Amino acid sequence: MLQKASEEIHRALYMKSLRKGLSRSVNRLVPAPYRILDRWRYLLGYTEEIREAKEKVLNDIDYYIDATMKMVEETKGHAYYAKTKDEAVKLVKDLVGKDKLIVKSKSMVTEELGLREELDRDNTVFETDLGELLIQFSRDKPMHTTAPAIHITREKAIMLLKRHGVKVRDNMSTMEIVGMVRLFLREKFVKADAGISGANSIAADTGSIFLVSNEGNIRNTTSLPPIHIAITGVEKIMPTMELAFKQAVTQAAYAGLYPPTYVSVISGPSSTADIEFERVYGVHGPKEVHVILYDGGRVEALKDEVISEQLYCIRCGRCQAECPIWQLVGNTWGGRVYGGPMGMGWTAIIEGIEKASSLSHFCLLCGKCREVCPMKIDMPRIIRYLKMYYFKYVK
């Protein structure tokens, strides 16, 4: 496994388009959080509050899963807990049915589930985040947690869109391209039978899910179709609505986008009681809201004192943008879904420690990731642990 990874990484090292795309994006991604934190200094305080709250939640995860589910139900949503990937995929498939049109917003958890590919077999699925749509069209894997198409150059983007029926032309400006994508997806939003999203945060005390976006695609995905299905990792639970909000905007800030254009807070389906005070569900927004709390190795990982620290991660991707290795090869250094420094811990959680330990040897242990991480996660410690695991149990 180690040698195969090494070959892939060395190949990526000399892929001109990848390097070019990465370095253009890295140059913009890296400075942004510094500017943001300098200006909105309270965000630094948020990170501490979030870390504390996470500790509370992770130490008592069963209670928080339960509490969250109860509140989702209380607000007339449907709550589920899925332990494994298969369980989660089956839940969604059963909810959606067959031959449906599905719009989807970007979410790393659905990436973990390979949900798009799974649903695509019996349905038609469209990603609605532009970057993720490009990933879907290129059959690639997302290269960065919040900027998935970081490695795709503009030339390649035009080529991909054209091939899939978006009416773009070679000489179009970015604005014109975006306009065409808007036109293309607008129709899907209106016709879609279901919208699928992740969640940046979920509050245990209200069952509300928080979704952050800049494109506005998430608002459409979660409000136009009659059914909304949200899937999120159990580590995204926050004790209160206030903290859930803080987690969502802090992630955006450390990803380099602040203030985020949209923060949606969703607590159950749309409803009205305007006629004779009879409450009916499904007005302009969805009629049904389903929330799936996905485990996928997380609860098990809590037993491992070292690896479990990765569950504090809010997935801002800053450690990736600042990592000397990641800057060269992106998520090529990583597991099936997560790459770079955070990707070592996450790969251990979702794909097993053995896989992660084979990848760990590319780390310099320079410690930059820990330095820039809003949650101060000691990734070098995790990675050292993985390296040691490799020689003890794998090799």
Place this chain on the structure above:
Amino acid sequence: MPLPMADVITMIKNNISKRGTPLPISTGEATGWAMDLDIPHGGETILYTGLLYQLTPFIESVVDRLDKLDDESLGGLLKAGKVFSGILDISRFFVKPDKDEIREQHNKIKRIALLLRKAGVEFGYLYKDEMYSGVLLYDLGLEDEFKKHAEKVFNKFRKHGVKKVITIDPHSTHVLRSVYPQYIEGFEIEVKNYLEILSERGLSPENNIEEDITIHDPCYYARYEDIIQQPRSLLENGGLHIVEAEKSGRLTHCCGGPLESLSPKIAAEIAKYRAAELSGYCDKVVVMCPICYSNLKRVARGIIELTDISSILWKIYGD
């Protein structure tokens, strides 16, 4: 085909457990710097080189060979088991470095020792009894081997009655000060870095050098051992003007050195990135770690000019 990482790691492991060092180095090559300095043998306080400066030219020559080896033929040699079949085989692609290179490294250590002396610090040296710290074992993830090695080093210290150790590079400093205590029960040796000591002692400058420089902080000084301000004060007291890079101090950017032996290619790409970045601030770059020096040197030509801090400190406070 890239280098077979697992095999390279095994080779390093075998070498350290057999010879005590990652690469073959003779006693003269390790201790030669102390010739004519009349440093006492042993003592409660010792200067501990950790052999990193001395090993650097050897590492460079191996990395150079590894990097140049035709990937194809390396693959073939490996399959035939000719290269890594045991401890000996490192010599197959190992060329002794240039004598001048070795001497240059010795001079750096010598200057550090003389500066300490000038600052009134009394210290001994273990000469041929000095051992490598084992830091590479720790960094590669070879925990059991590391623990064993560290115990040997500790016993050596104990045998000589060492109570305080003065270190001269970031890796040895970190591993002795922050890692040994986690692995060795009763490790109570005080570990101080020479830059910390020199800055505490408040040496007065002999010469004023008015020059612009930029600093490449080594990761382990800056992020792990909190050695950031000391070198800066020492340089500034000598008249130097530091043009701070954005990525400096705790936010420094790695030189790529730690991957040198596993992937010379990735290490070089990182070094290129860092060298280009630093050159935007000043083409004179001060480094404080022999590994940083050697990895950046591979790409420095025409971009930046590297100087080890010991040489500048010598110009300011020595002579």
